[in-house]
Amino acid sequence: MTKQHNCDVLIIGSGAAGLTLALHLAKNADVVILSKGPLNEGSTFYAQGGVAAVFDENDSIDAHVKDTLIAGAGLCDESSVQYTAENAKACLEWLINQGVAFDQESDNKGGERYHLTREGGHSHRRILHAADATGQAIQTTLAEQVKKHSRIRIFERFNAIDLICHNAEHTSQTKECIGAYVWNRNSEKVESIYAQKTILATGGASKVYQYTSNPDVASGDGIAMAWRAGCRVANMEFNQFHPTCLFHPSAGTFLLTEALRGEGAKLRRPDGSRFMPAFDERAELAPRDIVARAIDYEMKRLGADCMYLDISHKPSDFIKQHFPNIYEKTLSLGIDITKQPIPIVPAAHYTCGGVMVNHQGKTDVNQLYAIGEMSYTGLHGANRLASNSLLECLVFARAAAIEISDTLKQKHRFQTLPDWDESRVTDSDEEVVIQHNWHELRLFMWDYVGIVRTTKRLARALHRVELLQREIDEYYRNFKVSNNLLELRNLVQVAELIIRCAMARKESRGLHYTLDYPEMLPQALPTILTPDPLCSAEETMSNVAAESLK
Known part of the structure; x- marks a missing residue:
């Protein structure tokens, strides 16, 4: 018999989106968080740059919206962009109240203000950050808060296998999600979890590529499970390649934050000459897709293994203060970034498409939600603006929490889930x-x-x-x-x-x-795939972004 767990809300994924949602829901629901590895292992922990929001009086929400739309190459859903930018500051203030310590500086009036950096594609300084380890600060802070809640259970080292669905009643949707089969890596047994609401927050799928900045857990689990359950996906062709990952045989997948170029780092060929001004008038501050293609082009043209990122012209103390982790990591590999350029290559970094959802994170399957990198909200379009990723996690987690709280049944009878059948399988010897x-x-x-x-x-x-x-x-x-x-x-x-x-x-x-x-075609249309073998991608690529995200 399959061991069954019961809860009000099952959250599959333990990054910024999943933990934020859990904290918002913990007052009104019994929550289970499923983490494939240790709680802190995921893309959030390794995010360096920061979170975009309008805190500067010289900046504006309209400017943030405009920058996002430009980066998205005409394919963003404008209502999603507007919604995200309008809710950004409130979500960052909530994060600060949870205890995240973003960097501050003197405001020249005897007080302190948040230090805002600027990254590629942004017209203003609007990136809040914790040195060059923003994701780590967010992840560890949220994890500490989650562990304090008596109504949140954390299942570490559990893989979600598939969603459990049945025919929905009293709804126009044909399927309803009632939980998931999971593999307990500690006992090596398959178990099941029943939930009123199931939320996928498993992150992206960049591990599908040979070179990636993502940790091993970024294997597209939530997208694949949602597709198998009957959810549409959109814009999966848009996978962002981060232009600057450290190129070194002992470096693994070490990301070099966008903020380096925001603070003046220059991209150079092996002979020391710059090349970005020839590709875009914004040079090193061009959006990531342009920078990544330029690096790829120069590497192939010259037959070079890598290009170089150079911030050595900046004061040594400035570099050590703003990029302490990068400085220590590269120094351990024999590279002193205060004196030398850094060898870099592009690497798969961020999944801009994903499971189609509305502004509350609802999918095509009743009682199933998707938030964070694995979802398609329409925010990113054909390219993600730097530091909008963690922001999307915060904004849509809060929105989903409001909707879930409003529709959660307080007195609910748990159902018995079907047993997992492994009577006809054996241990692999291959x-x-x-x-x-x-x-x-x-x-x-x-x-x-x-x-x-x-x-x-x-x-x-x-x-x-x-x-x-x-x-x-x-x-x-x-x-x-x-x-x-x-x-x-x-x-x-x-x-x-x-x-x-x-x-x-x-x-x-x-x-x-x-x-x-x-x-580029004159009209920007999303690519939408429906899990139906009779429906081709070409037939579903239509101008239905706004309608589908109602």
Whole structure:
């Protein structure tokens, strides 16, 4: 018999979005937070730059909206952008009240004000930050608050396998989510969790690429589970490649924050010459897609392994004060950034598309919500503006909490969930198959569905994904689940969605650049995929963004 847990609200994911939602709901609901690894392991913890919000009297919400729309290359949902910018300051003030200590400076009047930095695509200084470890400050603070609540249970080292749905009653939606099957990595047993409301907050899917700034847990789990449950996804072709990740054999996936360029760092070729002014009048402060393509172009043109990011012209004390973690990390690898340029390469960083939701995070499946990086709110469009990611987590977590609190039943009878059937599976003696398929997937996604694409490359990638899906489906049916198998199953599904969306877009826009269609079409349309084999991506790519996000 499958062990069953019961709760009012199940939150799958423990980053900024999931923890923020849990804290907002804890007064009115019994909450379970599912964390695939340790509570703090996720993309939030490694975010360096900061959170965008209007705190400067010379800045404005209209300016923040305009900058976001420009970065989104005409594909943002304007109502989502406006909603996010208007609620940004209140959400940051809530975060400050939770105990997050953002950097401050003297206001020249004997007092203190928040130090605001500027990043690529922003017209003003509006980035609140905690040195160069903002995500760590947010994650650890929220985790500490969550642990204090008696109505919040934390399940660490649990993988969500699939959502449990049944036919919905008294609603126009055909399906209703009532929980999830989960794999307890501690006991290596499958368990189930019943919940009135289930929220996916699992982050992005950049681990589908060979080179990424993301931690290992970013395997697209929530997107894949929602798709299998019947949710639409949108704009999966727009995967942001961060222009500057540290290039060093011992560095792993170490991100070099956008704020370096915001504070004056220059991009240089191996011979020391600058190249960004030739690509964009904003030079190093151009949006990330432009900077990443420029670096990729120069590397391929010169046959170089990397380019360089140079902030050594700034005072040494300034660098150490504003970028202490980067300084220490690079110094441990023999690079003194106060004197030397930093070797860098682009790497997959952020998933701009995802599961379609409205402003309260509701999906196409009743009682199922999606928030954070894995959701498609329409905020990012064809490219995410720097430091809008953590902001999106905060704003839409709060919005979802309000809606969930208003519709949660206080006296609710828990249902008995179906047992997990593993009577016909065995332990695998071929783990090498998973490892081989994992490496093959990430390599061809990098080569064929990377920063620059072609129709032929996408067709090759789709063919290989379909072969892998058949192998993995067969493997999944015959062997007991494991962490690597579950992640690979989800990554292959997400890879297919990315490729199908990319094949449907017959233009170059934002983060999607194809040599076969280098021009931008006059009308900006989202790419929407529906989980129906009879409905192609081309048929669903239509101007329905505003309608679908009602």
